[in-house]
Amino acid sequence: MHASDTAVLDEHAKRVASADAVLPPLTHPGSGSAPPLRVRDGLAFASRSKVAPGSMGSLWRPLVEYRLDVRIAGPDPASALDGLLCQWEDQLAEAVTYDEGYDWDTAAVVIRPSRDTTGTTTLLRRGFAPNRVLAVRLANRLGSGPPAVPGVRIRAAEESDLPTLVRMRSELHAYDAQFGVVTPRADAVERLTEDARAQLAEGRTVPPLWIAELYGRPLGFLEVELPPQSDWISGYVAADRVGYLSSLHVAEEARSSGVGSALAAHAHQLFDSEDVDAVLLHHALESPRSTPFWYANGYRPLWTSWYRRPAVS
Structure with a gap:
């Protein structure tokens, strides 16, 4: 040097x-x-x-x-x-x-x-x-828990939810692929199915996958990583215990119903209950849905990834 x-x-x-x-x-x-x-x-x-x-x-x-x-x-x-x-x-x-x-x-x-x-x-x-932005939300443990949203029930995902999870994860992947980093693949459904099946079988104390039902219909899902599974991302923020919010998606017919906000509040309660100091998540900066939603829920940009694709124009 x-x-x-x-x-x-x-x-x-x-x-x-x-x-x-x-x-x-x-x-x-x-x-x-x-x-x-x-x-x-x-x-x-x-x-x-x-x-x-x-x-x-x-x-x-x-x-x-x-x-x-x-x-x-x-x-x-x-x-x-x-x-x-x-x-x-x-x-x-x-x-x-x-x-x-x-x-x-x-x-x-x-x-x-x-x-x-x-x-x-x-x-x-x-x-x-x-x-792509890596956004951060610092812990706020002063709240009394997530507010109730009429008609919304959030529960841990079960093996019988696999088709629903694959459908919603595929919808999210296809939507995010419009913005230049997430990439459409012919085998995307197969990979997403394998991954969801493996997570459902893990048997963690805090489940990684959650389903949101609106009046009994499964119309949203949440995926979280807690320490030590989230340790791979912890070096990007000055915090001792770091959680990662992998995915959150609401079906088109349930948008503006409060399902997304209920899922986010549920995630934050999970992280707080595990003494997480900061939560990180990735989102597409150009997304007209992700950017306003996450920042309205307490996140803000921490790292910004500048892409040129292909690498040499």
Whole structure:
């Protein structure tokens, strides 16, 4: 690590911490990682990740993602970001190949703290769009429990609910696929069925899947992860116990009936009962349903993922 790198890392960390106190202390890849990209007042770490076709992961992202983790400082951090992106573009032009048929299944991704808006124009000019948000809701244990919603009953999902869960999860997947990160797959129903069946059979103390009935009809579902299942996401927020709200969906005929709000309140009660300090969830920023709903229920942006898909245009 160059001596100048430490100054960049420290200044970047201070600026980001002042913008958002809920962010965790920022780290950088260890000595085994590829050499970083460097410009004056800027440092970036490039990486590549891949998921297999036919996997659950392939439903929620492109098969191949090229990521850039940036640290920018100095009097003009936006210019530092532009210089790092320019170097990365040269790397991508050589690294990205479409001989495996990936094309739309590749993406260039830059994940930034949502409140650190420095360089937003730079990303837009290079063809990136803010597609996915990791939102946070801090614990609020002063409430007396979720309010009752007339006609709505929430219960743990059972094996007999499998067809209902698959139908609603498939509806949610198809809807979110409009916004550019969640990806339509020919085997989506099969993967979602396998996953729901496995979760129903786990026998956790707190069930991960819940059904909302409206006057006896199952018209909504909720999926949650509690520690330790949610530990994979805990490093993105400064909190000791972190929960993850995986999915929430309400059937079209039940919208504006209070089912969604009842499911969200039920989730928060579950997290509070397990002493969770912060709840995280992903949502599509462009979704006209998700964005207003989650922020009306106490969430706010923590990390924003900027996507360009395909990775090289």
